[in-house]
Amino acid sequence: MLSSLALVLLVTLAASDAMKDPESLQSEMFPPIHPNCTQSLTDYILLRQEVQLSKMAAAEEVRTQLTRENLQVLTQVRDALSQVSETLTQRNQVNGNSVVETRRTCDPPFTPVGASCLLLSLGQKEDWASARQFCVGKGADLAHFSDAAGYAAILDYINKINSQNDMVDVWLGGTDEALEGTWLWVTGELMPRGTPFWGSSDGYEAAPDGGRSQNCAGLYKRDQYYMHDFRCNGSAAPLCQK
Incomplete structure (x- = not known):
């Protein structure tokens, strides 16, 4: 008699579980992500992007500085060459010399x-x-x-x-x-x-x-x-x- 009652009870419980709302079953099997967890992932992605942007900005600043230094060196070289050329021109003017291409002239039939x-x-x-x-x-x-x-x-x-x-x-x-x-x-x-x-x-x-x-x-x-x-x-x- 007790065995029969236990069997009836188990069948009744199973039937009540089968009649539950499918969404309720899905909620029990796959619980929703906690809001704090989603927020942490977003913050992590944003933080990585911020770090990458900072690195790129630092690298660009280094390149800009190198470009400025190279430009400064080239400017100094240009100014030095200009000064040398001007000095030579002044010396030639003082000495009454001029740079003229000279070619050997030969009398025919040479x-x-x-x-x-x-x-x-x-x-x-x-x-x-x-x-x-x-x-x-x-x-x-x-x-x-x-x-x-x-x-x-x-x-x-x-x-x-x-x-x-x-x-x-x-x-x-x-x-x-x-x-x-x-x-x-x-x-x-x-x-x-x-x-x-x-x-x-x-x-x-x-x-x-x-x-x-x-x-x-x-x-x-x-x-x-x-x-x-x-x-x-x-x-x-x-x-x-x-």
Whole structure:
């Protein structure tokens, strides 16, 4: 009898729970977020944003300061250069000097090349001594140079004059007749040795390599106008310089 009453009681309670409002059941299963919790989350987000904005503002201030400092340095450099330029101008005015571009002027048939006047006479093929006399008769001497820049300027001039690319060798004012192996310009200065000045006949042994039989220097057309030692009684065109 007691068991039957207990069973009836359990069924009645279950039925009453099933008849409850669904919203009431949802409220019991998922209780609402406490208002204080929502407010705390909002405050946290706002605080993070405020911190980020503060960092960005500080970084921007640093960049602005660096820009100001760089501008100040550039201004100082500009003012210093202006002062130097003004000082130089005043000195030139006091001394009566003026900055004028100077160019070498050469009387025809000579051509200005660097700081010199050159004349290549392609049709005047003579031995070294006669070629030198030809240049002396023009108020000049056989050409010489002291560095690679001077050599390059001479090569450029020769290639322009010899536009037909004729196989013509060119005499220079260099010789070792006075002392074998000691190559001197007609000015008494030592000639440069090695590359990029002297060439090679066989691609291996560098000129000068002719010994006592070849004592006069010239530009060898077959070796792209590198310097070689020639027989002084050979035939080549004089390159005059003054």
